[in-house]
Amino acid sequence: MRVKTAAKVNLALDVTGKLPNGYHAIESVFQTVGIYDEVTVELTEKGIELSCDVPERFASSDPIPCDERNIAYKAAKLFFEENGMNLGCRIHIKKGIPSQAGMGGGSTDAAAVLYCLGKLTGKSVKAPEKLGADVPFFLTGGTAFVEGIGEKITPIADYSGHILVIAKGKEGVSTAEAYGNIDALTVPVYPNAKMLAETIEKAPEKAYEWFGNLFEQAVQLEEVDDIKSVMLGNDAFSAVMTGSGSAVFGLFESEEQAEICAEKLEKAGYFSAVCKTVPESFIITE
Template sequence: MRAVTRTAPAKINLGLDITGTRADGYHLLETVFQAVSIADTVTVALTESPEITLTCDVPAVPCSPKNIAWKAAQRYREAAGLQSGVQIQILKRIPMEAGMGGGSTDGAAVLLALQELTGNALPQEKLLEIAVSLGADVPFFLYGGTAYGAGIGEKLEPLPLFSTDCLVIAKGTAGVSTAQAYGAIDALQNPKHPPVQQLRKALEAGGTAAEIAPLCGNLFELAVELEEVQQIRSTMLEQGALCSVMTGSGAAVFGLFPNRESAESACAVLWKQVPFAEVCHTL
């Protein structure tokens, strides 16, 4: 039984705004995605028995059709006409309910692994169509790097890679339900929107961390009121972060630091406050 193992990186949103709602209820977003080195490991194999099976080393992860990785396998099988079953194993390192795309990146990893196992049974357009059907973050994870995203996440435009190894990501014990977060966004009255287009232009011009930091922002910070998020942001800024911003719909927070030493120092302080804090780099 041949298996393919893929690294499934997390993401942060350097900038994230909600610009409206489609007639079908989907929210329209504008964002700058950035892949980071914190990652899950996903192993996929084709089996003779027709079932989809999923295992994960973290008990809280649903190993059922509710999981995006499971859905990815099912939709790929249907689109490609595969008769074989799919076995998926996930080693989880990305925090859950963090806004870091942990479920979405696993789903994208399954799609890419199945492409490799089947010798590209599906054209790229069909693979992207499946990715869009799985969730707003999944299309980005087919490509990674630094990218501008619009629509419901399916309109992607690669940007020059933003390279830094002075990035800290931290998360407290509380998580945020995506559905609850979007509901809170809908209730905001005349919010101040983050300058995503300015951020995009700064990255296109090869902006440094110091240049893009003032442009990083997330509309969800106004909607998600978690004391832990505010505490993490305050600690990062006190420790010298150029900026500190919640990612996705929460509840993880990233900080851009001017050098590796200050990033590691901040991470050491955060470890005393929250269960997850890590210095990482962009991909």
């Protein structure tokens, strides 16, 4: 079985506190977007094999482990163990989502493996959050208000069909380092994810006024500032970093404006793509 599996952006992302177990609590609006990895899963008699096809421009800046350290491999292992199945599988991942970008590239691959194995066997996994906080969201995708460590997911009004440019430089951000920097902020300006969720429901054309990300203040990357500046100088309604970094998305009125902006970012040496917000994670291709 082969599926295209979507990336996500955080239209708003706030860190609301630190929990006793050391994890951080968040409030966020997650949105799947039309940039995809392609994941192929084939059942075998035993063992898990994983292969990856990673574009050179991703591999050079962000090495992706293509072995048992990969979250997609861990997803297959969890699936078979939890269901007591004496089976194996071959997984092939063709990367289209940049890594260390705050776009959930690894988590969406893991969700795709769970989805494909579920369709192929009729079984499921009870606690996908064991693999990572973003994995449960990707099992459905769309537009959602997310709380806790990412495990409390409430679908909200559909925000699909909006035109984005997504761009990323060579700098990546480790999530652990980003959260450490959040803890050190002295006078943070907090985004209002709840207000964004309400506005998407009541006045979606004004939703961009509530886009925001606390991590921008914590990581302060030059490339992020540069990308935002190019987007806002080329008719973006808003430009915001996603996740703990380092990709940036800009919201545009027309595809023509978006293409012009993406071309300028590409010429400046950034990964850049025009896409739309989409209502689900998976597109079955085979």
